[in-house]
Amino acid sequence: MSQKDSDLFERASEFLAMFRRGAEFTRELVEENARLRRQQLEFETRQNDAAQDPKEWDRLREELVDRIQGLESEHQDALERLGALEQENRSFAERFLQIEEENNNLANLYVASFQLHSTLDLQEVVRIVVEIVINLVGAEVLCVFALDERTNRLEPVAAEGRERSSFGSVRLGEGSIGAAVEQGEIVYRENLTESAPDDPLVCIPLCVGEKPIGAIALFGLLVQKERFTPLDHELFTLLGGHAATAMLAAQLHGQSERKLNTMQGLIELLTK
């Protein structure tokens, strides 16, 4: 068989296959048409019966009314479910924001605590305290006081926004700073907006247990800082405990270092 004949047979078979598919499709169309005709006839018969028989008409009407009521009830259920889902969505969004805020606050508290306990050098601890109060609270003018146990006076050891010498030493129990340290409680100035450069906005006593170590006094806030936030109060509480512990640990470490050096010097002298 030549190539030409072979192509011809192939095309003929393709045509036959296509013809069969067409025939099959036509048969399906005819069947569907017949089915729809039967259905139409059935509906027409029911409608005619109903038109002639009031009972059948009532039954049909009741069926339709039931169906409408059923659909309305389903619609109402769907609306209620949608409302409940929207409400749930809103409360999830609110909860998400709350958790986000708590997360951010915890990050601040964690960082503050981590930094305070990252060194045993007293000057470094005091510098970190100042840094936390400026960066995390937003203070512009502040002073850190340390208690001199021999004189019972709070001496300024670090300041920001004003010369350290401009903050005088304070006797324990005197003024708002002295009273805050003696009572071991954070003292806030009643009117934060009022200008009173020597009266602190807030005084945070630094205590280890009952033992007072010093105080942090905030005298002014940054321009953009209008008021204290709940996070600030948390930070004040954290500073009151952790800054005091860090300062005391650094003081004790410094003292022990000095004692060690003295003893080493003495031993060297004796053994020479």
Add this chain to the structure above:
Amino acid sequence: MRRHRILIVEDSPTMRQLLVFALKRIQGAEIVEARDGMDGLRKVTSDHFDLALVDINMPVMDGLKLIHLIRDEESLKAMPIVVITTEGADEDRERAMALGADEYLTKPVQAGKVLAVVKGLLKV
């Protein structure tokens, strides 16, 4: 996954730690820290960064000078810069924006706010 290289130029270790904490939440973020303007300039010119967070008041070289030098460098003109500073006055903001900063945030800043701003600029 695309990596986002972020440079933090800040002299306060507390702020650096807080910013690292916030930015670590960006998937694929690689964070590099610089402790002053000069250190920041060295790092930003010797390596590629997708964004820089810059403080204003820093020793050795301040943030405004750093922004000016970054914007002078042709290859760094498009790099987004976010200023995070204690300076809250309008004129400070205007000065930084005029030099080429893209965002200006004032301290104390919430980690979530920084994260949202950085994500917006990095389009992540």
